Amino acid sequence: MKKEETELILKEPAKTKTREAIIEISNLSKSFGSQEVLKNLTFNLYAGENLVVLGKSGSGKSVLIKCIVGLLRSDSGTIKVFGHDVTALTVKELGEIRQKIGFLFQSGALYDSMTVKENLEFPLRRIKAHLTQKEIDAKIEEVLENVGLADALNKMPSQLSGGMRKRISLARTIVVDPMIILYDEPTTGLDPVTSDEISLLINEVQKKYKTSSIIITHDIECARTTANRLIMLQDGAVYAEGNIAEFEKSTDKVIKSFFK
């Protein structure tokens, strides 16, 4: 079935049109050499929603969120976060925007040479420099309890399992109270049970911390559990957009291949 025939190709869904867009991406393009990864990508993230970005490997999902947080520079287009175009910000201004964005890396990216406590202290001491040691300890205890790993405080990352590393990584992301969280393949490499736990944890974080999130994944179960809205990337552009029910009902070949 061709792209035009699917019912999901909605540029601006009516349901979300009136909501406040906190990330506005328009005509974003990014190439590596002759390989065009993102081509005129346009979509919004609205306040309070979990937006799942689906797409097969190499479709530019991770590149997209790295462009949002300024780890990669886009070739053209704009990325407005809270109304500020991150492609035009100075290093200092970008640093200020980054303080409001949490990023959960695919590998967890815990600092190997630091304990769990030091890993959590690291962003806190820099982003919330005004906190006292007592407040820092209380905050660390709170987030570790929220991810169900209060007893891992003094462990080294090498002593943690894959699922535990993801949880600690999520704790490090939420410890600075971000307004937006970007999840890069949060369930990749985990068993189905742990994947479900992480997906539920993402929902809990959304409710408790009132965050808006972009979740990059190709795990359909994770998408089912977490998505308020989904977009599918194909060849660096938005192929389809809608909610999970619309995607599951779709007769489009590409979409069906994901929802088998």
Add this chain to the structure above:
Amino acid sequence: MKINIPVSKAKQIVVRHSMKLSENTMAKTAIANNFLTDFADVILFIVRFLKETFSRKFEGKEFFRQCFSIGYKSLPLISVTGFIMGFVLTIQSRPSLVRFGADTLLPGMVAVSLIREMGPVITALICAGKIASGMGAELGSMKVTEQIEAMEVSSTHPMRFLVVTRVWAATFMIPLLILYADGLGIIGSWFGANIKGDVSLVLFFSQAFSHIGFIDLLPAVVKSFFFGSVIGLVGCYKGYNAGRGTESVGKAANSAVVLASLLVLIVDMIAVQITDML
């Protein structure tokens, strides 16, 4: 002898030769391009390092952690190396000095050799192997596992936190390790001298130090600061610019050792020339 080559064949030969020539030229241009790109990268890295060094926020805690890691954790290796340097130098040079009746000059000769040249160069080469490879591997693996990017999104400048602290820690700790190795080298020399002789430690040290002047010590100390900064910069540069795969971690560590060792010898050669002019 005149050979008549048919025109079409001559054309083919000319085309083949010119294609080969153009391939060679392109390959050489690519090498020159890569060299220039790498050179520009190194210069940019040093500029960024200097810029971050003089920024307001210095990561003091990390700097002292690195000083501990580079200095204290290298002590066993440097102790053994320093002791063996003095011991071997004494055993090897004693017979020649005895033949000329100059064995009383042994402590002074060993001390001057160790302090001016052997101590700084050998200790710096050992440090290049241990410290530069360690930095290359650590930063390389941090890059592969996205830890450097995680630092960047945590509003921390990775250059300031990882590179500036390590390079300055190496710059300050390696000269101290070199002086320590020199001291242990003289003790090693005393042990070597006592295998076939009998000389007290106090007498040996007083004889050794009576031959050392300020002019021996100063250039050695100054060049050891350069050794330290070269080792730190090379280790960090290679690790920070490692590729994406796990293979690149090994490559970063390996090339850090090779380049740091080579640069230590080049710096030493320049330092010797400058000292000679004084």
